[in-house]
Amino acid sequence: MDSEGRRGLTLISPPLMFAIALLAAPLLMVVAFSFWTQNYLDIDRSFSLANYHEAWTKPIYQALMMRSLRISVLVTVVTVLFAFPIAYYLSFHVHRRKALWLFLITIPFWTSYLLRVFLWKVILGYNGVLNSAFLWLGVIDEPMTFLLYNANAVVLTLAHAWAPFAILPIFVALEKIDRSLLEAAEDLGDGPVRRFFRVTLPLAMPGVIAATLIVLIPTVGDFITPRLVGGTDGLMISNMIQIQFGKANNAPLGAALAVSSMGIVASVSLMIYLIGKKFRGKVE
Amino acid sequence: MKSNPFAKLLGLYAVIYMAFLYAPVILLPLFAFNDATIIAFPLSGYTTKWFDVLWNTESLHVAVKNSLLVGVSSAILSTVLGACAARAAARYNFPLKRGIIGFIMLPMVLPEIIVAVALLVLLMQLGLPLSLWTVVGGHVLICVPFCIAILTSAFNGLDHSLEEASQDLGESRWGTFRRVTLPLVMPGVISSLLISFTISLDEFIIAFFLTGTDVTLPVYIWSQLRFPSKLPSVMALGTILLAMSVLLLILAEWFRRRSARKQGADASSTGGFV
Incomplete structure (x- = not known):
C-alpha cells in the first residue's frame, strides 16, 4: 500500500472503530438475540426460530407489521407529493433569497420533536384548535372526533415532521437540471405539461427516490407519533418493539420483531430504488 | 414567466404549505403566555407564571444539566470523529474508501429505534450499567454523519497548495495542520459543533432507551406530557428551547457561510447543509 493509502486509513480508523464498536457489534448482537429465548430472568442462548415463528404467525404482530408498512408508505407518498411543488417553486420560481427560504423550511424541524407531535394533538383534539375554530365560525355544531386518535392523525403528523427531509433532496435534484434542456424541449414543440413529464420529472427522479427512502425508513421506526396521536388504531410495530424491550421484558422477541421489520423495510426500499433506477434508465 | 397563472398558484401553495409547517410551532409561545391550565382555545389572557414555574422546578434543572453535559460531550466527540473521516475522505484515496464512509454514514438512514435497541x-450483554x-x-453515533456532511464541504474547499507552501517553508505536519488547515476550516468545525449539539439536545428515542436514572431534557418532557396540569409549563419550556435552537442554527449558518466565503465559494447558491 502506498503512503497516501496508509495515511488515509490511519485517519479514518478512529471513526471506523467507533462505528464498528457501537454500530456493527450491536446490530450483530440484535440478530444473535433474535435467535435466543427469554427464560424469565435469564436468556437461553441455544439457537431457536421460535421468536420468528411467533413474530410472523401471531395475528397481532402480523397486523401491526402490515399497518406500520401501510402507514409508512402512505406517509411517504403524502409527504413527497406535497413536498414536490414546494421544491419546484423554490428551484424555478424563487430567484433571490433561496437560502432564506430553505432556512425557513428547516426551522420548524429543529424544534423539539416531542413537542411538535404533541402540538398536533392540541390542534386536532376534541377541544383543539381546529374544533374550536370551526365551532366559533359556525361550520360545525359539535366537535369533530374523527381528527385525532387514528391512522390519519399519524399520517398528518409524520408528513409534517418529515417535510424538510423530502423537500431538500428534491430541491437539490431540480437545481441540478440543466435549464437549456427545458428550453430545447420547448423549442421542439413540447407544451409545459409534456415538458414536465418528459424532461423535468425524469431528471428530478434521483431526488424523488432519495426523498422517498429518507422518509420511508425512519417512519417505520417511530413510536412517539403513534403513541401520542394514534390511539389504539394507530399503534405501529415500533410500539410493540418498545413494549417487548420494556414492560413485557422479552428482548429476544423484540429483537426478532426489529430484525423482521428492518428486513421488510429494506426490501421495500430496494424495490423502490430499483424501480426508480429503471425509470431513470428509460430517459437516458 | 412571472405573470403566468400557474406560477401564481404555485406561490399561493407555497404560502399555505409554510403555514402548515409553522402551525404547531406558532402555538408554542401562544400557550406559553396563556393564563389557563387547559391547552385549548379561546385564549384567556397574558401571563408569565409558567416561566416562573420552570425556575422553581428542581427536577427540570437536573434534566437541563444532564442534557447540557450529554450535548456538549456528544458535540465534541462527534466533531472530532467527523473531522477525521471528512479529512480522510477529502484528502486521501485508500482501499474500501466508499464502503467505509458509507458504513460510518449508515446511522443517518437507520430508524433511531433500531440504533437504540441494538x-x-x-x-445488556456486556453487563454495563445505563448512564x-x-x-x-x-448520540455520537447519529451525529457523526451530520458532522461529516458539514466538514467534508469545509475540507473540500481547502486549497492544498496552502498546506504545501507551509510545509515547504519548514512547518511540520502538525504545525501546518494547527496553523494553516485548522484556521481555514474553523467555521465548518464550529458549525458542526453547533449542529451536533442541537441534535443531541433534542434527541428522545435513544435517550429514552439508553438512560438510567438520570434523565435528559426530552425524556423529562415525555414524562411531563402525561400530567395535564404540567402542560402549560412544558409549553413555556418548549418556547425557550425553540428560541435557543433558532439562535444556535442562525449561528451555525453564519459560520458556515463565513467558511464558504473564506474559501472563495459562493455561499448563497446551495443553501448549505440547512
Whole structure:
C-alpha cells in the first residue's frame, strides 16, 4: 500500500472503530438475540426460530407489521407529493433569497420533536384548535372526533415532521437540471405539461427516490407519533418493539420483531430504488 | 414567466404549505403566555407564571444539566470523529474508501429505534450499567454523519497548495495542520459543533432507551406530557428551547457561510447543509 493509502486509513480508523464498536457489534448482537429465548430472568442462548415463528404467525404482530408498512408508505407518498411543488417553486420560481427560504423550511424541524407531535394533538383534539375554530365560525355544531386518535392523525403528523427531509433532496435534484434542456424541449414543440413529464420529472427522479427512502425508513421506526396521536388504531410495530424491550421484558422477541421489520423495510426500499433506477434508465 | 397563472398558484401553495409547517410551532409561545391550565382555545389572557414555574422546578434543572453535559460531550466527540473521516475522505484515496464512509454514514438512514435497541442489547450483554455516557455513545453515533456532511464541504474547499507552501517553508505536519488547515476550516468545525449539539439536545428515542436514572431534557418532557396540569409549563419550556435552537442554527449558518466565503465559494447558491 502506498503512503497516501496508509495515511488515509490511519485517519479514518478512529471513526471506523467507533462505528464498528457501537454500530456493527450491536446490530450483530440484535440478530444473535433474535435467535435466543427469554427464560424469565435469564436468556437461553441455544439457537431457536421460535421468536420468528411467533413474530410472523401471531395475528397481532402480523397486523401491526402490515399497518406500520401501510402507514409508512402512505406517509411517504403524502409527504413527497406535497413536498414536490414546494421544491419546484423554490428551484424555478424563487430567484433571490433561496437560502432564506430553505432556512425557513428547516426551522420548524429543529424544534423539539416531542413537542411538535404533541402540538398536533392540541390542534386536532376534541377541544383543539381546529374544533374550536370551526365551532366559533359556525361550520360545525359539535366537535369533530374523527381528527385525532387514528391512522390519519399519524399520517398528518409524520408528513409534517418529515417535510424538510423530502423537500431538500428534491430541491437539490431540480437545481441540478440543466435549464437549456427545458428550453430545447420547448423549442421542439413540447407544451409545459409534456415538458414536465418528459424532461423535468425524469431528471428530478434521483431526488424523488432519495426523498422517498429518507422518509420511508425512519417512519417505520417511530413510536412517539403513534403513541401520542394514534390511539389504539394507530399503534405501529415500533410500539410493540418498545413494549417487548420494556414492560413485557422479552428482548429476544423484540429483537426478532426489529430484525423482521428492518428486513421488510429494506426490501421495500430496494424495490423502490430499483424501480426508480429503471425509470431513470428509460430517459437516458 | 412571472405573470403566468400557474406560477401564481404555485406561490399561493407555497404560502399555505409554510403555514402548515409553522402551525404547531406558532402555538408554542401562544400557550406559553396563556393564563389557563387547559391547552385549548379561546385564549384567556397574558401571563408569565409558567416561566416562573420552570425556575422553581428542581427536577427540570437536573434534566437541563444532564442534557447540557450529554450535548456538549456528544458535540465534541462527534466533531472530532467527523473531522477525521471528512479529512480522510477529502484528502486521501485508500482501499474500501466508499464502503467505509458509507458504513460510518449508515446511522443517518437507520430508524433511531433500531440504533437504540441494538445498543441496549449490547450493553445488556456486556453487563454495563445505563448512564448518561451510554446516551452520549448513541448520540455520537447519529451525529457523526451530520458532522461529516458539514466538514467534508469545509475540507473540500481547502486549497492544498496552502498546506504545501507551509510545509515547504519548514512547518511540520502538525504545525501546518494547527496553523494553516485548522484556521481555514474553523467555521465548518464550529458549525458542526453547533449542529451536533442541537441534535443531541433534542434527541428522545435513544435517550429514552439508553438512560438510567438520570434523565435528559426530552425524556423529562415525555414524562411531563402525561400530567395535564404540567402542560402549560412544558409549553413555556418548549418556547425557550425553540428560541435557543433558532439562535444556535442562525449561528451555525453564519459560520458556515463565513467558511464558504473564506474559501472563495459562493455561499448563497446551495443553501448549505440547512
